[in-house]
Amino acid sequence: MPHDPYRALYLHLPFCVRRCGYCDFATSAVPADAPEIDAYVEDLCLQIRRKAKEGELGALETVYLGGGTPSHIGLARLSMLLYTLSLSMHLTPEVECTMEANPESLTERMVRDAWALGVNRLSIGVQSFDDEVLAVLGRAHSADDARRAIEAAHTRFENVSVDLMCGIPGQGAESFEASVREAAALGAAHVSVYPLTIEAHTPFDAAVLAGDMEEPDDDVEAAHMEIAACVLAEAGYERYEVASYARPGFECRHNIAYWTGVPYLGLGRSAATMTQNAERRMRVQDGRVTDDMDARGMAAEDLMLGMRMTCGVPDELVEAAAVLLPDAPAVLAELEGEGLVAHADGRWRPTDRGWLCGNELYGRLFDLA
Numbered sequence: 259m260p261h262d263p264y265r266a267l268y269l270h271l272p273f274c275v276r277r278c279g280y281c282d283f284a285t286s287a288v289p290a291d292a293p294e295i296d297a298y299v300e301d302l303c304l305q306i307r308r309k310a311k312e313g314e315l316g317a318l319e320t321v322y323l324g325g326g327t328p329s330h331i332g333l334a335r336l337s338m339l340l341y342t343l344s345l346s347m348h349l350t351p352e353v354e355c356t357m358e359a360n361p362e363s364l365t366e367r368m369v370r371d372a373w374a375l376g377v378n379r380l381s382i383g384v385q386s387f388d389d390e391v392l393a394v395l396g397r398a399h400s401a402d403d404a405r406r407a408i409e410a411a412h413t414r415f416e417n418v419s420v421d422l423m424c425g426i427p428g429q430g431a432e433s434f435e436a437s438v439r440e441a442a443a444l445g446a447a448h449v450s451v452y453p454l455t456i457e458a459h460t461p462f463d464a465a466v467l468a469g470d471m472e473e474p475d476d477d478v479e480a481a482h483m484e485i486a487a488c489v490l491a492e493a494g495y496e497r498y499e500v501a502s503y504a505r506p507g508f509e510c511r512h513n514i515a516y517w518t519g520v521p522y523l524g525l526g527r528s529a530a531t532m533t534q535n536a537e538r539r540m541r542v543q544d545g546r547v548t549d550d551m552d553a554r555g556m557a558a559e560d561l562m563l564g565m566r567m568t569c570g571v572p573d574e575l576v577e578a579a580a581v582l583l584p585d586a587p588a589v590l591a592e593l594e595g596e597g598l599v600a601h602a603d604g605r606w607r608p609t610d611r612g613w614l615c616g617n618e619l620y621g622r623l624f625d626l627a
């Protein structure tokens with residue numbers, strides 16, 4: 259279909275040194291020297307060149323190399339990929355280009371080369387600075403590896419993000435708080451905090467079913483999220499999304515694109531693409547249509563996604579949505595009455611309670627369509 263230009267590009271690198279016990283991402287444990295990775299990266303480069311030729315990469319504002327573990331594919335393949343990218347689009351410093359990395363495979367050399375080839379943001383999968391917690395998760399790195407990786411990242415990058423997890427069995431509030439404090443003390447510009455979820459068909463799922471592992475407790479996770487909010491606010495970070503904190507100016511523009519209805523192109527195994535025009539929004543993954551919405555569905559989804567962000571949605575967006583979804587203002591007023599959203603300064607914003615009861619909040623808005 260004729261569509262608006264893609265403004266975000268996601269490249270999926272589905273390889274890891276080993277599988278973590280909780281992971282249900284599209285990734286597999288493959289040795290770093292496996293020919294399978296060469297073939298995959300070569301194919302990804304071909305796809306990038308093809309999309310460039312088709313004129314699909316001309317309006318990109320953000321690029322995200324995610325996984326899997328992009329740093330696991332090694333310097334030579336990463337260089338080929340980034341070089342291909344720089345020949346295929348305007349990879350200027352204004353384009354936010356993020357690469358995910360894990361501490362066990364991020365080297366200082368890789369940091370320097372990735373930076374020289376146009377990456378300007380590194381997102382490091384730390385999860386915790388507590389070795390016992392890392393062992394429970396089945397991570398391939400230690401807390402010291404994470405400290406070294408962040409230090410290496412800072413040899414070139416100002417924009418370094420650290421991912422942390424909470425609600426992990428055996429992780430007390432003190433351990434979690436110490437990790438959050440350490441991420442801030444190490445100078446992360448951005449911190450993401452995700453509660454552990456037990457996904458079907460993972461080793462953690464099997465352990466919970468067998469009674470060998472406690473299921474994460476919602477109240478504990480909520481308490482941990484609260485700790486992160488307090489510690490990071492004190493340290494000068496802004497919570498701009500339910501799970502994301504940034505020092506001013508270091509918000510992740512690529513993730514914001516996902517939450518604000520910006521069309522994105524995904525290349526690589528299981529990468530999702532969102533294509534849209536004024537009347538229709540489609541998501542496609544591995545050649546399969548996963549979403550196909552009309553303008554009503556798009557309007558409802560934009561309201562729902564906007565509520566993930568601290569800034570919520572402006573009145574103009576609600577007014578435009580109300581043309582297609584006449585119940586939207588009444589539902590927002592109802593949600594306000596229940597303390598899930600608040601209205602001020604021309605915007606509807608989620609409250610802390612709204613985020614805690616996220617399923618209720620997002621569900622009610624999505625159901626408008």
Ligand code: SF4
Nearest residue numbers: 274277278281325326
């Ligand atoms: S490193 Fe990340 S993508 Fe790889 S197995 Fe662990 S959680 Fe999954």
